[in-house]
Amino acid sequence: MAGKPYFYALRSTVCNRPGWLSRFLDLLKPYLLRLMLAGLCMIGVSAFTALMAYLIKPAMDDIFVRKDIRMLKVMPFVVLAVFFLKGLCQWASDYLLQHVGLSAVASLRRRLFHHILHMPLSFFDRESGGVLISRITNDVQEIQNAVSKAVTGIVRDVFMVLGLVFVIFYQNWRLALVAVAVLPVAFLPLFVFGRILRRLAMKGQQAMAQLTTVVHEAFRGIRIVKAFCREDHEKKRFDSRNDNYVRYARKSAWFDALSSPLMEFIGSIGIASIMAYGGYEVIMGRATPGSFFSFTGALLMLYKPVKSLSKVNSFIQRGIASLERVYAVLEGSDGVENTGRSRLKPIKKRVDGFVEFRNVTFGYGEEPVLKDLSFRVSPGEIVALVGPSGAGKTSLVNLIPRFYDVWEGSVLVDGVDVRDMDLEYLRRQVALVTQQSFLFNDTIRNNIAYGWPHPDTPPDEEAILTAVRLAYADEFIECLPEGLDTVVGEQGVRLSGGQQQRICIARAILKDAPILILDEATSSLDSQAELEVQKALDNLMRGRTTFIIAHRLSTVLRADRIFVVSEGRIVEEGSHTDLIERGGLYARLYRLQFSGLSDFSKSSSATQ
Structure with missing residues (x-):
C-alpha cells in the first residue's frame, strides 16, 4: 500500500553508510583552518621534543666528556628556549584541538536534536524518550571525548613518533632498526583489543540508554510510583540496568588497563636489546657515550607516545560505537517528515476549513485501523466522533495535520491533498486540545504564548489576555501570587486538572486556527471542572471546523453531526436525535452510559 510505514522498507543501513573515519572527517571539515594550525603546532612539539633528545649528545660529549666551558655557558639557555617553545606549541595545539572538538560535537548535537x-510520529512510537536522551547526551559526549582527547593524542603522538624516529636513525641506524622492529609487536595490543573495546563500548552505550530510560520513566511517573508504592520495584529496575552497564564498563576497563602495561613490557624487550648492543658498541669504541645516551633518550621518548596511543584507543573505540549509534538515527529508515510541495501557501494565509476524507485506509502495523473512510465536513461545522475504544477515532483526526500519512486514499483540506501542502503551513491551520494537557515547566504566560501563530514576532500581550479571558482562565490566574508569571511546575503539577486544561485551551485560542481537534478534552475532569472547561471550549469552537472525540456522550450533544466509528469504519451518521431514533450502536452506547448514571443516582438516593 502506498505510504505504508517502515514495515515494507525496514532493512539494515549499516553496510550502506560511510565508514566511521569519513564521518569523523565530515565533523571536522568546517574547522580545517584550526586543524591545520593545530597540526603546525604539533609539528613544532614533535620537532622540539626530537631536538631535546638530540641535545643529549652534545651535552654529554662536549660538557661532561670534553669539559667544553663554552658549551656549558650556552647549553642551559638552549635547553630553556627549547622547553619554552615546546610548551607554547603544546598549549596552542591542545587549545585549538579542544576548541575544534567542542565545536564539532556541539554542531553534531544540534544536528541530532x-x-x-x-x-x-512513527519513530517516537517505537523509540523511548530515555534512549533518545541517551543519544543526545551520553553518545555525543563519547564522540566529544574521541574528538577532543583521542584526536589530540593521535596527532601529537604521531608527529612525535616521526620526529623521534628521525633522531634515532640519525644517531645510529643499526640500533634504530633493532628498536623499530619491536614497534609492530608493541602496536599489536591496539589492534587486538581495539575490536573488543568497540564491541564492549557499543553494548555499554546500549546499557546506558536502558538505564537512562528507567530514570526518565521513574521521574516522569513519580506520582504513579508513589501512589502504588512501587519504589522498591523501580529500585530493582534501576539496579538491574545499572549493574548491566557496570558489567560492560568493567570489561572495557580490564582490556583498557591491560593494553598499556602489555605494550610497555613488549617495548622493554627492545630497550634491553638496545642496551646490550649499544653498550657493546660504546665499549668497542664505535660509538660515543653521548650518542648512545642521546639514542636511548630518544628511544625512551619514542615509547612514551606509542604507549599513549593505547590509552586513547579506548576513547576512539567508544567514540566509534557512539558515532554509529548517532548516525543510526540520522540515517535511519524512517527519515524526516516529508514537508510536501506547497501549492496553497502562496494563495492565502488561512484555509476556510473544508475537510474531506476520500477512501482513506490507514494503520500502524500490518493490519489497517481505518478502512475506506469517506466523508466531508464543511467550514465551521462541528463533528463529533464517538464509538468504542480502539475504533480508530484518534487515528482519524491524526491524519488531518499529517501526524501520519494514509496508506490509501487522501485527506483534503480546502480541496488540496494534505500531502501536497507545506507541512508547517498545514499544521498552523490546526489547533489541538488533548485529554493529557501538556504544559512546559515554565510560566503560564509562556505556555499560552507557545500557541502564538507568528513566530517571527513577539507574542502580543493583549492577545494573550484575550485568550485567557475566553478560556475562563482569568478567574484562577488572578488569584495566583505571580499571575501570568507563575511557573506551573513539571507537567503543570502546581495547577489542578481543570486549570491545566484551560491553559491549553487559551493556547489553542491564541493560535486562532480554522480547524480544531478536541481529543477527549474533558474526559479526565470532574463534573464541576468539566462545566468550566466546556464554557471555554464553546468560545474556542466558535467559527471553527471542529472535530470532537468524546466517550462522554453528554459533551457531543451540541455537535452538528455525529459520526459513530466502529472497527475502522463510520457505521452511523446524523444528529443526536436522529441516531437515538434509529436505535443503532449510538443509541445503545447512550442508553448504556446514561442508564448507568440513572441507576447510580437511584442507588445513592436509596442509601440516603
Missing part, C-alpha cells in the same frame, strides 16, 4: 524533532 533538530533531526529528531522532524522525525515522524
